[in-house]
Amino acid sequence: MKYYIMFGPPGAGKGTHAVALRDKYNLCHLSTGELLRAEIAAGTGLGRQAQKLIEGGNLVPDEVVERMIEKRFNSITDVEGFLLDGFPRTLGQANDLDKMLAARGDSVTAVISLMIPDEMVHQRIRRRAAIEGRADDASDVVIQNRINTYHAQTEPLIDYYKKQGKYFEVQADADTIEENRARVLDLMAKINK
Ligand code: AMP
Numbered sequence: 001m002k003y004y005i006m007f008g009p010p011g012a013g014k015g016t017h018a019v020a021l022r023d024k025y026n027l028c029h030l031s032t033g034e035l036l037r038a039e040i041a042a043g044t045g046l047g048r049q050a051q052k053l054i055e056g057g058n059l060v061p062d063e064v065v066e067r068m069i070e071k072r073f074n075s076i077t078d079v080e081g082f083l084l085d086g087f088p089r090t091l092g093q094a095n096d097l098d099k100m101l102a103a104r105g106d107s108v109t110a111v112i113s114l115m116i117p118d119e120m121v122h123q124r125i126r127r128r129a130a131i132e133g134r135a136d137d138a139s140d141v142v143i144q145n146r147i148n149t150y151h152a153q154t155e156p157l158i159d160y161y162k163k164q165g166k167y168f169e170v171q172a173d174a175d176t177i178e179e180n181r182a183r184v185l186d187l188m189a190k191i192n193k
Contacts, residue, residue, distance in 0.1 A: 001106055002027070002081025005088070007157065008114035009150045010143070011124035013172050017114065017184040018085045024185070025192075028076050031085040032065045037134075055135045057145030059153065062092045070100055081109065089154045094161075110191045111161045112184065114172035118147055 004027065006014040015031055022029040036054060039047035050060045065087055073082070088094040101107050116124070122143055129137035136142050161167040170187045172180045 001079075001104075002109040003101060003106060004081065004083045004109055005111040005161075006083060006085040006114070007111050007154075007161075008172065009116065009118070009121050009154075010146045011121040011128065012114035012116050013124075013177070013180055013184075014085045014114060016177060017172075017181055018083050020181050020185060021112075021188055022083055025083075025188070026080040027083040028072070028079045028081070029083045029085060030069060030072055030087070032068060032087040032089075033085075035068050036060065036065075055142070057136055057142040057149060059089060059149060062090060062096065065089075066093060066096050066100070069097075073100065073104070088157060091153075091156055091160060094157050108161070108164070108166055111157075111167045112187060112191070113158065113167060113169040114180075114184070115169055116171075116173045120173060121147055 002025075004021070006018050006021075008014055015034070018029045018031070021027060033054075036047070036050050040051050040054070041047070046064065050064065053060050069084070069087055076082075084097075088097050097108065122140070125137050125143050128134070136146065158167060168187055168191055170180075170183045172183065174180045174183070
């Protein structure tokens with residue numbers, strides 16, 4: 001199994017471009033954000049626990065997302081690999097993912113990092129708020145908190161994966177989705193050469 005990580009700040013286009021990679025490379029796209037939103041919509045205990053944290057722009061506890069991910073690793077087998085979108089987001093999660101994969105005789109294949117400047121995060125999320133209606137996209141304060149959380153807790157993963165020689169970056173700052181998608185597909189082709 002291959003294990004790719006879609007990495008980058010909120011609004012960088014991880015979910016959008018994950019779909020193109022999923023289809024082309026026969027991968028299972030696992031978005032922890034989407035899985036959590038489904039739990040909230042279904043009104044589960046986990047959803048209720050996560051809702052306040054998500055709506056404040058804070059991370060949910062590592063164990064919660066790790067359990068969701070491991071469950072899928074154990075049950076989904078009819079694919080060439082997994083495309084993790086929004087996970088890992090902390091060094092603790094990255095360490096635990098390495099352990100989870102080592103126990104399966106596997107390891108992270110590559111990290112595909114989508115980079116955009118902070119100003120663009122605000123612009124893109126404001127645009128997305130009108131389309132998707134996500135509660136955590138609706139307020140500038142929450143968006144800023146997500147950006148701060150990204151810099152403080154998630155950005156250190158760049159060095160973590162650079163040290164492993166697994167970090168690949170693309171500038172996802174073009175004006176059109178098509179141009180950014182072409183850049184992502186091009187990078188993925190190079191990773192798999
Ligand atoms: P996303 O759809 O990836 O932007 O995620 C939406 C929200 O879900 C995040 O702002 C977090 O509150 C929560 N979340 C998603 N993935 C994780 C994760 N790996 N660790 C902790 N919280 C997460």
